[in-house]
Amino acid sequence: MKYLITGATGYIGTQLAKKLAREGHTVNALYRSEAKTEGLKSEGIELFKGDISDRASLEKAAHGCDGVFHVAAFAKPWAKDPQTFYQQNVQGSLNVFKAAQYAGVSKVVFTSTAGVISPSNGTPSDEQTLRELAQFTHYESSKALAEEAAAELCREGMNIVTVNPTRVYGPGLLSDSNGVTRLIKMYLEGKFKFMPGDGSSIGNYAFIDDVVAGHVLAMENGKSGERYILGGGNVSFTEFFNLLSDVTGKDTHLYKIPIPLLKFAAKVMEIRANLTGTPPILTPPWVKKYLYNWELSTEKAERELGYHPTPIEEGLSKTVDWILRNGR
Template sequence: MTTLVTGATGHLGANLVRSLLARGEKVRVFVRPHTPQTAVEGLAVERASGDLRDRASIRAALDGIEKVYHTAAFVSIRDGDRQELFDVNVLGTRKLMQEARRAGVRRVVHTSSFGAVGINPEGASDESWSVSPFELASDYERTKAVSEHDVLLEALRGLDVTIVNPAAIVGPWDFRPSLVGRTILDFAQGRMPAYVPGAFDFVPAQDVVQALLLAMEKGERGERYLVTGEYHGLKQILTWLHELTGAPMPKLAISPRVMQQVARIKDPIEKRFFPQKAPRFNYHSIRLLNSGKRGDSSRIQQELGLVPTPTRQAFADAVAWFRERKLI
């Protein structure tokens, strides 16, 4: 039987597809017709052309499928992307889960996000924490939280589906690149004269792939599994990148409070006059990096057997991969 992977051209999907092929699985990738497909070029995969917003194309892609890894998502911190975030992350996930149940798919693993996990003010968040409707959150975080409700609804209707919530993913095969990948390239190419202090949970791509495979094999139906790595300040991350690339450290650290006030003015101007521009930061990205949010992934380690790997090595692997592609 064949395994379907959505989001195969994204960072996580590209890593997952290569692991599945190495295990000898027959893989079909669900790709949008106008999306660059460099991430799957030369791979022995079937291609199903379609879009998560198109139910008919989803139905066709699921024909003869036994297992589904749903890694596709629209990731954006841009203020002008609210409708597309909802259409892809919420409605698209709803359609995929409904069609997977109707097609009799045996198992589904849905990739959610650490962004769908609420903030524990007294320590690390685990699977019991959900985004409160009263707490500040980005449009992306909200759509990932809401999409989990549709996944759980289909689980109640009979779909055997498990949820995995990864933190910020770091590693190779980052073709687009991701937000973390763009930060690595900006630093390595000397485009980061300053930075805003903060910290976040970074997890190696290979750990997330391992988590998806374990969840498919023995994850409990209707349950979620948090996959975090190591919680590090941006100064530590930039120090690693300095050691790995030789690029100079930023000379200036700008107060988060100052940059949040700047963002309050900048964000609506960008939304109005530069709707297609991908911002380097916005109010919510600065807020998140200074929220103290960190994760506890002990459940997936104890129950499913995930073995975490060092985060610094994941940054080293990412730098080496970018260097091979002559981007550094």
């Protein structure tokens, strides 16, 4: 089979391209910067320079493909112009969908985010849980709109499957999309020493190998118009760092930062970013998001796709080993 991958130089995209090539498929890898293509130079992967804002480049890259993995996104926590999120993640996605349709591609797997799913309230949320809260960030709002666009095209006859990765971690590119692994690296170096709030907020953490495999399974088994949470273990911040301490043997004392102080710091960082253009580490919407619990269920992906999450202890151990081996 032949597949186009947008965002092929990113954290998930690179590993997805390599997996498909190893399995004997042909990959058309869309890239913007030549400097980021080193990890894609292997047998079975053909490089296509282009951009999701450029329909012509997308149509060229999609020509002759059986499927498209639309992984590219503007996934940063902040942009000086918030419209960047919507131009890239909504209009860019529409461009990909339309290019796939024009090229006669039979199926598209669209990478959204679990951030658009409803926060949990005592029991794990799933793909059908009604979200009563507005989206917290421009990133999530733009992804939710892109999901709506995909759903509309599915109603018109396109075959688009949506996957919703949770907090992805594991070996690979230390980019904005791999923030959890960057946090683990900082913990190993003794540079991460604070706990958000009282540490009780729950998150769902997905190992990178599972997320990549989940994309392939979605292409093989996913149903058009459906969404699938690609996740892993549900743990609180306190449990996460306790597991990390067990895996690393490091017993780093973490200072609990009161939420009001975090909100104030985030606001100051955001003001500074708007004045200087330097991206902030935190923004108020992201602080607000992490006050909620994000206990999520992967039962649907397990049942319909054959998805198998790696236990978080095993995933953390593999991640720490990789960081130590690579000296990063």
